[in-house]
Amino acid sequence: MSKHSFLEIQGLKKSYPGQTKGEETVIFEHANFNIEKGEFICVIGHSGCGKSTILNILAGLDEASDGLVFMNGKEVSGPSLERGVIFQNYSLLPWKTTLENIVFAVRAKWPHWPKEKIIEHSKHYLSLVGLDHALDRKPAQLSGGMRQRVSIARAFSTQPELLLMDEPFGALDALTRGVIQEELIKIWSESKQTVFMITHDVDEAILLSDRILLMSNGPHAQIAESVTVSIPRQRKRTDIIHHPDYYKIRNHLVDFLINRSKDLSGVATQVTAGQQPKTINLAS
Ligand SMILES: Nc1ncnc2c1ncn2[C@@H]1O[C@H](COP(=O)(O)OP(=O)(O)OP(=O)(O)O)[C@@H](O)[C@H]1O
Ligand SMILES: [Mg+2]
Numbered sequence: 001m002s003k004h005s006f007l008e009i010q011g012l013k014k015s016y017p018g019q020t021k022g023e024e025t026v027i028f029e030h031a032n033f034n035i036e037k038g039e040f041i042c043v044i045g046h047s048g049c050g051k052s053t054i055l056n057i058l059a060g061l062d063e064a065s066d067g068l069v070f071m072n073g074k075e076v077s078g079p080s081l082e083r084g085v086i087f088q089n090y091s092l093l094p095w096k097t098t099l100e101n102i103v104f105a106v107r108a109k110w111p112h113w114p115k116e117k118i119i120e121h122s123k124h125y126l127s128l129v130g131l132d133h134a135l136d137r138k139p140a141q142l143s144g145g146m147r148q149r150v151s152i153a154r155a156f157s158t159q160p161e162l163l164l165m166d167e168p169f170g171a172l173d174a175l176t177r178g179v180i181q182e183e184l185i186k187i188w189s190e191s192k193q194t195v196f197m198i199t200h201d202v203d204e205a206i207l208l209s210d211r212i213l214l215m216s217n218g219p220h221a222q223i224a225e226s227v228t229v230s231i232p233r234q235r236k237r238t239d240i241i242h243h244p245d246y247y248k249i250r251n252h253l254v255d256f257l258i259n260r261s262k263d264l265s266g267v268a269t270q271v272t273a274g275q276q277p278k279t280i281n282l283a284s
Contacts, residue, residue: 004073005034006194007058007162011274012067014053027053028221031067032276033213038192042205044253045215046261051198055164058196059085071162081109084160086151086168092139099135102126102154109158125157126150128187129180145176149183156187165197169204178237181207185235202253206246207235213277214256216264223277224264227252230283248282 012031015024028050035041043051056062058069060079069076071083092101102122110118126132129149139147148168155163169177181204188195188208199205205212206229214225231243240246 004070006037006039006072007035007196008068008070009033009054009058010068010070012054012057012069013065014050014057014062015065026220027218028215028223029066030275031223032274033223033226034276035194035196037194039211040188040195040209041197041211041213042209043196043198043213043215044200044202044205044257045221046217046257049215049218049221049261051215052166055085055166055196055198058162059083059164061085081158082161084155084158084163086155086163086165092147092150092154094139097136097138098126098131098142098150099123101139101150102157105154105158122153122157125153125187128156128190129153129183143176145172145180148172149180152180152184152187156191156193159191159193161194163193163195163197165195167198167200170200177204182237184208185233189234202250202257203237205229205253206231206249207237207240212253214253214261216261222264224261225256226277226279228279228281228283230281244284245282248284252280252282 010032013026013029015026017023018025031054043054045051053062057064058076060076060083093104096104099119099122102125103118106118106122107113123135126135129152131146131149131153134142134146139150142150152168169180172180185208197208209229212227212229213223214227216222216224227249229249230245231240
């Protein structure tokens with residue numbers, strides 16, 4: 001038997017009933033891709049192409065119209081603690097403090113752990129995102145950036161096998177975003193969890209990911225390419241721009257978004273059923 005990848009997405013399709021009876025609007029189709037354990041994957045594509053829908057299907061919160069998702073060789077159906085989700089809107093429990101929000105999640109994951117261990121574990125993750133000083137504050141007393149840090153700490157603290165993030169920094173200003181990106185790298189380098197993240201920011205994708213999946217425009221959107229980010233870790237925002245591959249990768253992504261994503265969409269380009277996205281490696 002051949003070795004399977006940690007996550008295997010096969011022939012995924014999402015469609016909705018069309019205007020007239022019997023018709024369907026195909027959002028995306030033939031989505032085939034694999035993710036290895038510990039990989040950090042970003043997905044980029046124009047608004048409406050179906051990124052969040054794919055993420056929600058991986059989370060078990062939405063159903064595919066066709067196709068299969070396997071994690072560790074087992075078909076994914078419904079939500080599970082093994083797949084953690086971080087949304088843009090934080091979704092913290094407003095009546096609980098920062099620490100209590102994490103403790104709540106950690107206790108749900110490991111109900112048999114003694115209280116001290118749960119608290120120590122929770123505090124550790126909060127310190128990784130620089131929130132030691134805000135343990136006793138309620139979400140309403142935190143800034144947007146701090147709330148998103150709590151969400152990140154909470155998601156990582158329960159150590160799900162797969163972390164799904166839907167534009168987690170979309171609502172943050174550029175400076176805060178930069179700081180949290182580096183905290184995310186720190187927390188991820190420690191945990192080596194597998195991450196599937198949606199972003200609209202090409203620089204963010206290059207900074208964070210091992211590979212970037214490029215989605216063509218809908219309807220009939222497809223996962224067209226998988227771009228390898230050939231810049232070694234540890235990466236810092238201020239350093240990676242000097243790496244010879246940085247602008248090659250960046251130009252490729254921008255060119256895809258501006259020029260090529262619409263040509264690759266539609267029924268005309270047939271990515272056939274089992275075809276994987278084209279691998280692009282621009283390493284010098
Ligand atoms: N219930 C529905 N009926 C019909 N179409 C729908 C329904 N829900 C979503 N869609 C369509 O599915 C498409 C994909 O939506 P999705 O939210 O996955 O896009 P996205 O790539 O995440 O976009 P964005 O970057 O704006 O977040 C959109 O074009 C949307 O209009
Ligand atoms: Mg979306």
